[in-house]
Amino acid sequence: MDSMTLKLGQVQLMVGRDKAENLRRACVLIRRAAEQGAQLVMLPEMFCCPYENEMFRPNSEEQGGPAQQALSALSRELGIWIVGGTIPEREGERLYNTCYVYDDQGRQAARHRKIHLFDVNVEGGQYFMESDTFAPGNDITLLDTPWGRLGLCVCFDLRFEELCRVMTLRGARMILAPAAFNMTTGPAHWELLLRQRAVDNQLFTVGTAPARDESGSYVAWGHSMVCEPWGGIVHQCGTGEEVAVTELELSRIDAIRRQLPILSARRTDLYEVR
Numbered sequence: 001m002d003s004m005t006l007k008l009g010q011v012q013l014m015v016g017r018d019k020a021e022n023l024r025r026a027c028v029l030i031r032r033a034a035e036q037g038a039q040l041v042m043l044p045e046m047f048c049c050p051y052e053n054e055m056f057r058p059n060s061e062e063q064g065g066p067a068q069q070a071l072s073a074l075s076r077e078l079g080i081w082i083v084g085g086t087i088p089e090r091e092g093e094r095l096y097n098t099c100y101v102y103d104d105q106g107r108q109a110a111r112h113r114k115i116h117l118f119d120v121n122v123e124g125g126q127y128f129m130e131s132d133t134f135a136p137g138n139d140i141t142l143l144d145t146p147w148g149r150l151g152l153c154v155c156f157d158l159r160f161e162e163l164c165r166v167m168t169l170r171g172a173r174m175i176l177a178p179a180a181f182n183m184t185t186g187p188a189h190w191e192l193l194l195r196q197r198a199v200d201n202q203l204f205t206v207g208t209a210p211a212r213d214e215s216g217s218y219v220a221w222g223h224s225m226v227c228e229p230w231g232g233i234v235h236q237c238g239t240g241e242e243v244a245v246t247e248l249e250l251s252r253i254d255a256i257r258r259q260l261p262i263l264s265a266r267r268t269d270l271y272e273v274r
């Protein structure tokens, strides 16, 4: 029987240029969330270096590197789950934008390599070519926890409804997305996407972003958010560094799915694209 409430912590970290300092600060703020009762704490995408192509390789680490060791040790010490945002993970010559998850005993519970790379060129707005540095992951990542099955997306992954729908059909009750939207797509789509994925799939969605640093070359939108299966916003951060602890009432998932049975009412006999 899964636990019916989850105290979820989100660390909207102000990420600087020093990896060791980012890691130290992340651990301080995870502790703060745990002190407030958080049972699972989440970090943002690229929490240990700025979101810049030039920063990824110098700050990368292989399986078992320092950021992973620190988060694993902290989750064991505090007896909480940690969704470790993302770090640049190195395997051979390849780099991946990777989220590691640790259980309350410090064991690695999941590893999600971002599947959809952020290659965009918005006229008059954001340009980014993530594939200049990263290779894409090829796996859909679900993991079982005391609060039910969770699906992982890294930032741009969240835009792909098919991915979220497949995770839902495979039993996800929450979709967690370490992310770093920007000043172009953040105001346009961040809230919309998190609410839309929640209402379409009738589950909780959680987006955890870094704090906004106006001096960076990539300025993050912030506004870490939790949405519930009816599509409402349970919590939304501002733009600065912040620790948020939000209680999620997980029985809402079954209640909404029962009252408005869209998942079971799908007409899959009609949806095939020929």
Ligand SMILES: O=C(O)CCC(=O)C(=O)O
Pocket: 045, 117, 118, 154, 155, 156, 157, 159, 179, 180, 181, 182, 185, 186, 189
């Ligand atoms: O989808 C977006 O607008 C932002 C995505 C992004 O920043 C990322 O994937 O890192």
